Amino acid sequence: MFAYIVRRVLFALPILIGVNFITFALFFMANTPDDMARAQLGAKQTTPAMIQSWKIDHGYDKPLFFNAESPGLAKVQETLFVQESMKLFAFDFGQSDSGRQITADIYERMWPSLAIALPTFVIGLVTNIALALLIVLFRGSTLDTATMMVAVAIMSISGLFYIIAGQVLFSKVWHWVPISGYTEGWEGFKFLILPIFIGVFSGIGAGMRWYRSIFLEEMNKDYIRTARAKGLSDIKVLFGHVLQNGMLPILTGVVVVIPTLFMGSLIMESFFGIPGLGSYTLDAINAQDFGIVKAMVFLGSVLYIIGLILTDISYTLFDPRVKLA
């Protein structure tokens, strides 16, 4: 198991380097070191010499990918790409355009994001699975068809609609919860209810259909017929067999998501004024702050890869046939 994890982490390195390469290429297509120097030096007359000295001061005078002047391995090492990537691997994201430390900002803003994303995820998962199990009990009936039609309708409505309609109904018309905002601790609970509820509700359509199809597929297998034939009740079959065996496909889709919960949701956080990583990213996008976008891309990839590894590990917990070597 340990050897497996080590190998997976090592396999992740080339992927992260690839991610870095993509962001690096994108970044420098739009914003060359010369542009950066000009932006930093301000509007006053900039001479090529000033740009050159700024680049040397800030370490941007090296070639992009290949340094022909350096000897041996340094040919690759003494380049902008490697220098910039190495910083990312050490989780040193540098400064944003407004001069703040990105790494510190991320640590600070992670928690509000998590305060919304984690409950939404857990409640959503439980609700979806419970509803799907309930619907599987009534499979083939009119109730089943009707529920699935409602689920398709829920799926087809834009997420923005749920947020706007929710804010109007619950905050403007009924005054149940504040329209947006955030505070630390239990006080902040009233701000979180609405986004969590909307997050769960908008996911019900797709989630219920997805879990229902997993359970139905399991229902059609031979061992279920055997279980039914020997007299097990529908409920027992459902919870004892179907849920347990459906766990594997469920885990495939679910565990990957868990680490990325840290990233928060762009839309939710900006609508509800939550100072999390989602709104942080959105602000950065609107302000064209490449440093933050780059940091978030890297962080997202790392979390995704962690999610993949966790998925494999979770298989061994739920399915004894799976052995990682």
Add this chain to the structure above:
Amino acid sequence: MSFVWLWTDLMVWSLLFVILAGIRSIKNSEQARKQWRSIFESRVAMASMVILTFYFVFALLGSVHVQLTSNGENTSEKRQGVYSVLDLSLIHLIEQTERTYSAPFATHEYSTSLNFDENGQVSQSYLVLKHGGQHLTNGASIWLDVLVKTGLPLLVTLGIMALLLMVHAYFRFKAFALRSINDKANKMPWKTAYISFFSLLFLFIWFYYMSHFYHVLGTDKVGQDVLLQSIKSIRTGVLIGLLTTLVMLPLALILGISAGYFKGWVDDVIQYLYTTLNSIPGVLLIAAAVLVMQVIITNNSDWFGSTEERADLRLLFLIFILGLTSWTGLCRLLRAETLKISQVEYVSAAKAFGLGPFKIIKNHILPNLMHLVLIALVLDFSGLVLAEAVLSYVGVGVDPTTASWGNMINQARLEMAREPMVWWSLFSAFVFMFTLVLAANLFSDRVQTVLDPRRVN
């Protein structure tokens, strides 16, 4: 007047040819014909297809652009610049702008404004609209007027339907006469098709007719008709949904099949490629790419002739970016399926006969992947339409000057705090989007049920 072909126009029309070619090849193959017939045997699928076709026709109409130059007779109206055929057929809506917000079917503005009369008295009143409802004599009921005016659209729709029914009846009669007695009767749900077509056609004609007298869906902040915006947005939504697949498909097909068929280092490289792309959060990758594109566009503004061209190029870029970020899922599926298929006996037999890899892929592997491709395409469509709205909200979507549901929602969102609320812009955008996405979802469900052999019911 001269035609202007924007890049996305060309792509849409070439897509139409691809679709027509696809229909032709379906007609030629017995099995495919059977499958598609069974798809359309579902009433839901039939109704959805009618809706989708309607949207697609609007997208096509919006994709023929003409350049109007002011010549003698038209100078007073100042119709200059690039218009689409759709714009020209709704030109009365473009010209009948109001000053600011007005509710659907309103005759007065939505909010009061201060005005001074001749005596210098200041009063606060709802100003009368310039165009909406101005044919009414004072005190006449709007609803009675609307009811009376419904007659004509109804008659026109019924006329068109009667014509259509006659043509269809002729063909069906001919087919019936030529059919041998053993053939099974065709079970197509024509009734559903006609009912849904009738409802859509009637709705459209009714809206079109009413729009000459009222702002049927109200006007927005600068007094533009919301109906016009919603209809123009159809093109953007449909284009993003359809053209992205056009970009994505070759990538997914070529890479997926080569990875599965050639295995070895080809497989390793391609797997590495899509795992890397996949690991970047989708919205962020799109956002980063769009940001770069924006910077490039601002730095090189001399590349583009007109604002239309710039907006169009931005739409094209967005489509390409969406395409480049969304091929990974399908690619992985195709790779796995190709791996499976290339182990089957008939492929080994073909290899033993000395067929080259390209012949084998073309004759034996590709046809067996088509159902996966189709399912993925119809599944992606609705997601992409919804994504457009979110991306426009995030600020990395289409150009702000392009009509799109995302832009409409984005602008209307700022008016949420207004009391009472300005709801019609949001409402229209969401209803137009919902109809399209629902139809696409229902249709894709049916396609999946029929084409996916593993799917249980």
